[in-house]
Amino acid sequence: MALRFIIVEDHPEVAKNNCEWLQKLEADAYCETLSDPVAAIKRLKEFQPDLLVIDLLYGQTSGQQSAEPGLNLLRDVFKHFPHQCVMVYSSEPLLLTPLGDAIGRHEGGFAAVNKMDRRTQFLEGAKSALSGELKIPRELRGLLQLTEREVEVLGLICKEALTDQAVADRIYTSKKTVQNHVQRLKEKLGIALEDTNETNGRVALCIEAVRRKLVQF
Numbered sequence: 001m002a003l004r005f006i007i008v009e010d011h012p013e014v015a016k017n018n019c020e021w022l023q024k025l026e027a028d029a030y031c032e033t034l035s036d037p038v039a040a041i042k043r044l045k046e047f048q049p050d051l052l053v054i055d056l057l058y059g060q061t062s063g064q065q066s067a068e069p070g071l072n073l074l075r076d077v078f079k080h081f082p083h084q085c086v087m088v089y090s091s092e093p094l095l096l097t098p099l100g101d102a103i104g105r106h107e108g109g110f111a112a113v114n115k116m117d118r119r120t121q122f123l124e125g126a127k128s129a130l131s132g133e134l135k136i137p138r139e140l141r142g143l144l145q146l147t148e149r150e151v152e153v154l155g156l157i158c159k160e161a162l163t164d165q166a167v168a169d170r171i172y173t174s175k176k177t178v179q180n181h182v183q184r185l186k187e188k189l190g191i192a193l194e195d196t197n198e199t200n201g202r203v204a205l206c207i208e209a210v211r212r213k214l215v216q217f
Contacts, residue, residue, distance in 0.1 A: 003029040003130075004049040008073065009089075010035045010058050018053060018089065021122055025130075037073035044081060051109075051130055052077065056090040067095040078102045085109040087129045091116060093137050100143025103136065104188065111135040132176075134184040144188045151214065153181045158206035158215045185209075 003026045009015040012035070019031035032049070034040045037058065044052070056070035070090070077084055078099075085108045088096060093112040096103065103110055109132040111125035128135040136144075146154070149171075156162045156170060164182065168175045182205075185191075189208045191201060209215040 002026060003051070004047075005029060005031045005051050005053065006040065006043065006047075006049040007031065007033045007053045008035075008037055008040045008070075009033065009053070009055045011055075014055075018122070021119060022051075022053070022126060024123060025126065037069040040073055041076045041080075044077070044084070048081065048084060051085045051087060051126060053087045053089055053126070056088060056092060056095050067092070071095070071099060074099055075102065078106050081108075082106065083108045085129045085132070086111075087125050088112040089115060089122060089125070094139055096136075096140060097143060100140060101145055103134075103140075104144035105147055109133055112137060112140070132180045134187045136187065138190070141188060141190050146185070146188060146214065150181055150185055150188075153178060154185055154205075154209055155215055157182070157202060158209055159217065 005019065005022050007015045007018045009018060012033075015033040015035070019033065022031055023029050034043060037054075054070055054073060056067045057065040058069045060066050074086070074088070077086060086106070088111070090112070091114065093114050096112060109129035111129040111133070112135070113121050113125035114137070125135055152171065153167055156167045162170065164175050164178045168178045171178075186201060186205055189205060189212070191204050191208060206215065210217075
């Protein structure tokens with residue numbers, strides 16, 4: 001089945017451009033655009049896309065822009081659609097600060113990309129969210145709390161030195177799910193992986209976990 005996207009954006013040209021970029025991931029992908037966050041939550045009750053792309057700022061009748069419609073949409077998504085993959089595409093991603101705890105607990109993929117970044121970052125964010133990963137600005141990482149399952153995985157990796165497959169067998173889940181937990185742990189604890197291999201990344205993760213007293217021997 002082709003990928004399905006919903007774009008929630010009140011600037012028609014931006015919404016159209018977003019669809020065009022997402023269709024670079026899959027040429028025959030279905031892309032639907034909505035300008036109203038309230039209408040978006042109603043639509044989600046009828047149709048769950050593979051990825052929901054949300055802007056945060058929306059024009060008001062006063063002529064001003066407000067983040068509340070976008071934040072309220074995210075609150076509803078987190079509450080009613082905990083596995084929905086989401087990407088926030090906004091010129092002000094730090095407006096997500098009040099939702100730090102909810103973002104950390106969300107079970108679906110989540111990415112936040114600044115509209116000021118290169119368009120290639122938009123695609124990378126979409127890929128990350130679709131893969132179930134967590135990708136957020138560095139400034140937001142300190143706001144995210146670890147889930148109980150992430151703490152459990154962290155202990156199995158750092159205290160017992162289990163592989164992804166061994167962790168999956170222990171907690172009765174898939175290897176891919178464990179890999180997503182590990183990626184989220186690295187993101188939340190600020191472990192930069194661009195220049196490290198998997199082994200070094202795990203060592204860095206465990207060192208940081210011990211430093212923060214998340215793991216004790």
